[in-house]
Amino acid sequence: MSVPAAQMWTVAAYVLRQKLRGRRRYPLVLMLEPLFRCNLACAGCGKIQYPAQILRKQLSVEQCLRAVEECGAPIVSIPGGEPLMYPEIGRLVEELVRRGKYVYLCTNAIQLREKLEAGLFTPSRHLSFSVHLDGRRAEHDESVCREGVYDQAVEGIREALRRGFRVTTNTTLFEGASPLRMREFFDEMMDLGVEGMMLSPGYSYSKAPDQEHFLRKTRTNDLFARMLSKPKRRWRFNQSPLFLRFLMGKHDYECTPWGNPTFNLFGWQRPCYLLQEGYAESFQDLMETTRWERYGRKSGNAKCRDCMVHCGFEATAVNETFGSWRGFVETVGVTLTGRF
Amino acid sequence: MTEPETTLEGWTPEPGPDLPLERIIDLAFDYRGDTTVVLTDGTELRGYVFNRNADAGEPFIQMFDADGAGPRAIPYSRIRTIRFTGRDPAAGNSYALWRRRKETGGAGRDERGRGQG
Numbered sequence: 001m002s003v004p005a006a007q008m009w010t011v012a013a014y015v016l017r018q019k020l021r022g023r024r025r026y027p028l029v030l031m032l033e034p035l036f037r038c039n040l041a042c043a044g045c046g047k048i049q050y051p052a053q054i055l056r057k058q059l060s061v062e063q064c065l066r067a068v069e070e071c072g073a074p075i076v077s078i079p080g081g082e083p084l085m086y087p088e089i090g091r092l093v094e095e096l097v098r099r100g101k102y103v104y105l106c107t108n109a110i111q112l113r114e115k116l117e118a119g120l121f122t123p124s125r126h127l128s129f130s131v132h133l134d135g136r137r138a139e140h141d142e143s144v145c146r147e148g149v150y151d152q153a154v155e156g157i158r159e160a161l162r163r164g165f166r167v168t169t170n171t172t173l174f175e176g177a178s179p180l181r182m183r184e185f186f187d188e189m190m191d192l193g194v195e196g197m198m199l200s201p202g203y204s205y206s207k208a209p210d211q212e213h214f215l216r217k218t219r220t221n222d223l224f225a226r227m228l229s230k231p232k233r234r235w236r237f238n239q240s241p242l243f244l245r246f247l248m249g250k251h252d253y254e255c256t257p258w259g260n261p262t263f264n265l266f267g268w269q270r271p272c273y274l275l276q277e278g279y280a281e282s283f284q285d286l287m288e289t290t291r292w293e294r295y296g297r298k299s300g301n302a303k304c305r306d307c308m309v310h311c312g313f314e315a316t317a318v319n320e321t322f323g324s325w326r327g328f329v330e331t332v333g334v335t336l337t338g339r340f
Numbered sequence: 341m342t343e344p345e346t347t348l349e350g351w352t353p354e355p356g357p358d359l360p361l362e363r364i365i366d367l368a369f370d371y372r373g374d375t376t377v378v379l380t381d382g383t384e385l386r387g388y389v390f391n392r393n394a395d396a397g398e399p400f401i402q403m404f405d406a407d408g409a410g411p412r413a414i415p416y417s418r419i420r421t422i423r424f425t426g427r428d429p430a431a432g433n434s435y436a437l438w439r440r441r442k443e444t445g446g447a448g449r450d451e452r453g454r455g456q457g
């Protein structure tokens with residue numbers, strides 16, 4: 001595990017407070033999307049396909065801060081679009097850090113070096129650049145549909161580390177990923193000096209027979225089990241070990257879609273970061289009027305059947321860690337032994 | 341096998357017994373391009389439908405106009421139909437298609453998404 005102790009303590013104290021208050025549903029990470037524009041066009045990315053007038057729009061810093069206050073989650077993740085293209089990103093991050101939030105700025109890092117050189121950010125333990133890297137050079141450039149992006153991202157990471165920033169990586173894996181190449185990628189990232197890595201399987205939905213769904217889940221479990229078997233002590237993951245064990249097929253969790261609520265130009269997205277089933281005007285409206293029973297792997301909703309993604313299940317794993325002795329002991333065990 | 345790429349671009353549906361207005365609204369909400377919302381009084385509004393709430397006491401859609409103004413809310417009861425008049429930015433962006441184009445020297449939406457930022 002590589003999440004700094006202060007951050008872990010903030011999250012643990014927050015979860016315990018929610019439990020003591022008897023709150024059944026509470027957010028853990030706000031997914032704040034200030035804009036949908038991006039300087040890449042990765043195949044299959046569901047975030048950037050909008051008409052021009054929508055791509056030109058963006059939230060104001062004040063709208064973002066209101067959403068942060070409404071939601072109350074201790075962690076704010078800023079995906080997009082590409083957040084470095086948001087003209088007010090410096091001020092937004094500064095305001096979030098000032099409010100004591102832990103900020104993950106999710107970026108493809110194409111502009112990272114340039115923005116750092118422009119002095120847009122100040123190092124803080126509350127700020128981490130979460131760089132999108134889907135594997136080693138060949139795999140990443142293929143994933144983002146443009147050659148040279150891996151090198152640009154690595155250059156950005158080096159510059160951020162040199163300036164004393166926290167840097168993590170976020171990697172989405174689709175079918176066909178090679179466990180061996182991914183293990184090499186983990187070594188590469190550790191050599192580079194990143195604080196930790198975040199992994200998630202990609203989301204895919206297709207109308208397929210039951211057998212195909214079962215095979216898909218088995219293949220995902222198999223990929224993660226092979227990738228994370230006998231993990232090297234030096235590999236550090238910036239996420240719950242129980243989530244990684246879930247991906248390896250060692251747990252059968254249900255998703256927690258309200259754990260990572262999403263706010264963007266359209267409002268509060270129902271029900272989760274991936275599915276767009278509508279928008280609520282306020283966070284309270286999202287929590288109170290979303291028909292949560294329609295979502296999750298056990299709901300029977302075809303769109304949720306194969307889903308094992310980070311934004312749906314990491315909150316479940318964190319809740320398990322801080323909400324049950326069994327989960328807590330298991331998390332401590334993995335942390336101490338370094339074995340998943 | 342790869343599913344054929346389909347798009348509703350150019351579709352001008354008329355609601356009827358086999359195609360209720362609610363279904364057209366759902367499709368317009370899923371559509372990633374601009375549409376033209378035709379009201380019962382004949383007014384035509386071009387823009388992007390980003391929300392629909394069929395569970396509300398008075399079901400409504402929300403849209404941004406083609407020039408970005410808005411959002412405005414329109415009750416279902418004021419809508420006659422919706423035409424799929426804008427370009428579909430999601431058409432031809434499947435991962436499989438991109439792989440094929442790359443292999444043949446020539447980039448490529450199936451339902452695929454990153455599970456994190």
Ligand code: SF4
Nearest residue numbers: 038040041042045081
């Ligand atoms: S970098 Fe991220 S937001 Fe941009 S196109 Fe790729 S997946 Fe989408």
Ligand code: SF4
Nearest residue numbers: 255272295304307312
């Ligand atoms: S199972 Fe996945 S797609 Fe369905 S609500 Fe949960 S996170 Fe969203």
